[in-house]
Amino acid sequence: MNVNKISKIFIEQDEEIVFVVENIINAPSDRVIVVVPNVSALTSSAVSLKILSKQILKSNKLVVLVSDNINARHMAEKANMVVKAKMSDVTTDAWAEARDLKSRQLDELEKLKKELLGGRTPGIEVDIKEGPIAAKVVDAPEDVKAEEEIKPIMERPRQKPKIVDINAIKFVAGGDIADMPELLDIERRRMNDDDISVNDEAMEDALEKESKESDLVGTDVDAIIRKHKRQNFKLGLPKFKLSMPTFFKKLGSGWGIRIILAAIIIFLGYSVYAYFSTSTVAFTIYLNKTTSPISKNITADTSAVQNIPDKATIVAENLSKQATQTGTSVPTGTGQTGSQATGQVTIFNLKATSVQLPAGTVLTEQKTGTGLKYTLPTAVMVPATSGGTLGKVDSVAITSLTFGTQYNLSTTTPTPASIKFAVGSYNINTEVYAEAFSDVTGGTTQNTTIVSKDDVDALKATISDQLKISLMDQLKSLLSSDDILLTGSEKYNEDSFKTSVAVGSAVTTTGTDSDNVQFTAELKMTLTAIKISKTDLNSIAKSIVELANQSKTTSSVQSISVSISDPIIENVKIDGAKATFDMRTNATIFPDLKVDDLKNLVAGKSVDEAKALLGRFGGVQNVRAIYNPPYIPYAIQKVPDDVSRISISTTEYIP
Secondary structure, eight states: OEEEEEEEEEOOTTOOHHHHHHHHHTOSEEEEEEEOOSSOTTTTOHHHHHHHHHHHHHSSOEEEEEOSOHHHHHHHHHTTOEEESSGGGOOHHHHHHHHHHHHHHHHHHHHHHHHHHHTOOOOEEEEOOSSSBEEEESSOOTTOOOOOOBOOOOOOOOOOOEEEEETTEEEEESSOGGGOHHHHHHHHHHHHHHTOOOOHHHHHHHHHHHHHHTTOTTOOHHHHHHHHHHTTOOTTOOHHHHTHHHHHHHHTSHHHHHHHHHHHHHHHHHHHHIIIIIOEEEEEEEEOOEEEEEEEEEEEETTOSSOBGGGTEEEOEEEEEEEEEEEEEOOOEEEEEOOEEEEEEEEEEOSSSOEEEOTTOEEEEOSSSSOOEEEOSSOEEEOOOBTTBOEEEEEEEEEEEEEOGGGOBOSSSSSSSSEEEEETTSOTTTTEEEEESSOBBOOOOEEEEEOOHHHHHHHHHHHHHHHHHHHHHHHHTTOOTTEEEOTTOOEEEEEEEEESSOTTOBOOOSTTOGGGOOEEEEEEEEEEEEEEEHHHHHHHHHHHHHHHTGGGOOSTTEEEEEEEOOOEEEEEEEETTEEEEEEEEEEEEEEEEOHHHHHHHHTTSBHHHHHHHHTTSTTEEEEEEEEESTTSOGGGOBOOSSGGGEEEEEEEOOO
16 A cells, blocks of 8 residues: 555545445555535435544544535534545645544544453353253352352143133133143144145144243153054145045046146147247346546637537537625724815916916915915906006905815915915916915814725725625526536626725715714626536547447447546636636446347347357346246257347346
């Protein structure tokens, strides 16, 4: 046995515990990984798992179960077995765990065995011989003394015989049947009247049996039988037996001989007629069933219109499902909010032409040197400078670009007493500028909760997981019992994602309850995957088997019947419209003989020759024939020429 390698056993869904244990015991290495499907007869029963655990304990194997079913793993752990969720979890630590668990169980069994053996006390062996019965102490402790000699049990006196008649039914109790001639006469008359066929030998057996069952202590049964024979006891002697000598005497006369000869002639004539006209023969052909493993790389093409067996290509189909998922979350980011500062300015136009300033024009503060920005909420037309009169517009409203106390400006501090602003991209010295002669006020700042990027990412991940599960369930609802979804071909595409509040923004509360400070998100996603047909896979597998067995089915009367077990699909790779994967399955091959052609083949042959012809086909283990009428000697038994009197059936050979 190879102790360095690890054997892997893949359990079928309906595989019974007996075959699972056999495969584990026959594994070529002492470390075995048993891969159990999600739904399996093995893990559906706690009894099966306990049986498997005990059988492993008796062997020299270390076994680790692999199952992605949480209930199966729980039941296996309760049965004292090491179980993992996936193959990658079976590490050296897992084998060490299996070894420790097995050692602990063996230690517990050994401890229990010692306790049971230690609690045994020597027994007393009784040696029964003729005469007085004595008890002999065997391996008894010194303090146990031999019992006094046991005297034989005294025979109880028999009850006096009594016959009770109840409704013409006689009941006998007590006494010895040998001393009751009345009872024997009654029984003799009844047996003669009923003509029951019981001979003297049967009578002796019956009396012997009765004597044994009735505890006749000290009675000589043989003497009783001889006594009744001497009295010409004819219990059950049949009437036809009494008349047998007369019958044979008449049979030896002339008319008797003629009857015998006539019977022989009739029998021979019927035998000849039956041999040629009514004889039948029934052949049973026992066929060997073989199992062949299949491993093949398959291509599933969504653009193919039919299967191509010689290229191991099958038709595939794209499936698609779209859904939308929404979710809510409480923001956890911290930020600030507040009010915007407002004020009034006078806009001066140094140009000889009027200037049109649209709403939203940015004014940059020049006094503090911080470059605070404000905007015009409405459009403003500033007249040109003409004839020495400076073009201007008074009391023009401005608003800070955003909230904050830093946008509050004073005209008194620092000096000068006014605040100058650059207007848009105009030159402040030669074109257009603005000046405030009163304070800019109203800007406020306060701390608040905002929607952070982490908040949005966390909510998106949550609803994405929920949406993927929902999409997969919806996609599986499109599958029939014959469809197989290629695991690994799934693709999730994000179509859109929207939130009710932008990142960095504060959430508007509803009422005074802080729990209402939430934001929502909506995710739309599309799932696409490739499905194939189990029928198409079986067709490819059958083609592989039939091609491999083509040399064995060249006869016109023989072919093979192939059945394929559920395939296992591994190593799925997607390349555009195609998917490639490895398929593993088992093919059960059973010879298929054309019965009608076989009848024509053996018609007119001797039975022995027909059996030889039928036995030459591949897969035939044995051939049996039943010929009718059965009294025809085997040497001259012949298969009828009429195929309607030939029966051929096939069945599986079971050793």
